[in-house]
Amino acid sequence: MSKLSIEQIEHIARLSRLELSGDEKKLYSEQLSSVLDYVDQLSEVDTEGIEPTANITGLKNIWREDKVEESGVTHEMIGQNAPKFEKDSFVVPGVFE
């Protein structure tokens, strides 16, 4: 048990862009480890030479004309849901120092 160490949880949280408290790290390390123990049973299944299925429809790429269509959605409408929106743009903290 406890396959996932606190360090691993921190790494996964970083990949997931999630800030976690110390208690959360401990709790998720236990809970996620028990789920991983459960899914490990797949290793019993012989999948030699079996193709993976990502999508059951069997559809490949679907193409359409690269044509602009009216969506009826304006910048203003989009801005209304944004935390900070100025001059038709989302405002974020600076990326460069």
Added chain:
Amino acid sequence: MMNLYSLTIKEASDLLAKGEITSVELTEAIFARIKDIEPKVGAYITLCEEKALEMAKASDDRRKEGKVLSEIDGVPFAVKDLFLTKGVKTTAASNILNDFIPVYESTVTTKLWEAGSVLIGKTNLDQFAMGSSTETSAYNTSEEYDSTTRNPWDLERIPGGSSGGSAAAVAADLCVAAVGTDTGGSIRQPASHCSITGLKPTYGRVSRYGTIAMASSLDQAGPMTKTVEDAAIVLKVISGHDKYDSTSSKSEVPDYSGKLQADMTGIKIGIPQEFFSEGLDDDVKETILKSIEEYKKLGATTVEVSLPMAHYALAIYYILMPAEVSSNLARFDGIRYGLSAIKDEALSAKSLEEVYTKSRALGFGPEAKRRIMLGSYVLSAGYYDAYYKKAQKVRTLLKKEFEKIFETVDLLIAPVSPMPAFKFGEKSEDPLSMYLSDVLTVPANPAGIPAMSIPAGFVERDGKSLPVGLQIIGPAWSEQMILNAGFAYQQATDWHKKKPDIK
């Protein structure tokens, strides 16, 4: 005359057509019922009374002019709060979307409104449809209990999930019909726990456009109704190809309700042994075996079959689903919409990175966080082949096994859930035990096949009668046959007519 709020779509549609009731009267009756019962049950996150009455009035006006749009014109619907509704708050039951107003409409709801139906409100669900009890919702919709949605059959128990609000709304007559979504059982399991009819269609039957995505290769929307006949009516309305969802199928939409027929002669039903073993409550098993006897009386033949790969379906699901979740929920970045560390000075995000990590930490509930992290892990360098690719391969084997079984039988019959509705808090502290409650519904999703839950009887727990659902599973595109089998059962039994006594 019976209470208007108890009407099925079929009954309401007939009365509207005859001019015996109006859509406004029907809608008002539902809102009167909501005022009575909703403070206890808590099925809805958002109620749209004003809008509903406008829509009902418009329907009545159309009818007067002889311009009826469809069989569901004027019929009041509840919509899971996972479907985007333009101008009507849509939360996915998460804090991260607590003030989100969509700027466009989902295809499913567009089709409902184009057919003339009326929006009663947006129903509660497990946060981002992640859960089996509606307890992971960020919204305590039951005022009287200050909790998430209660089961109308026993207010001490959960309604199932994730479409728990839609199921409770239908069961408690707080709408005429509802729509939900099913990624691993989220239509069927609450339908079973609340004694209603719930159908998960074949993957690609219904467009996913505008439905907040959980796991895109598994999600399907479907009807949640009082009868199989109603499910057929709704499925016809919401199905079909959509240019905004390339995975939606171009195959023709049959007239499901027009073609409904109850003759089971010559239908061969498989009883998959694997669905009758793992932790199944004895009385639930008895209930399902009785319903199988009913099918024999109706002229069907039955045969025991084996689906060894079904045993692995839940493990496949808990790798592929979180992987897709971690990708789909990456869009909640605190920049474009939703709860944001940019807006909240107290969070004092000093960098773009902190905008992401703090907004997401505060906005997502624990279940969403667990699944995002599980997904990030199984997709991460060094683990991708062992988990994600392996699960995709076993998925291929599961799909092939179903295809092979359906060469020998027409349909499969199984329980929906190993147990009736459980109590609040019973499984919420132990995620794995919650996940295991979906063991019988999950297999249909990675295989992409349709399955339906219909009421099959009741079992006693603590002196209360709790509903048990029967699951009918068919090959891809067999919705008509599944609906026919459900229709046949509802012609012969009256479990679906039982109503909870809500106190």
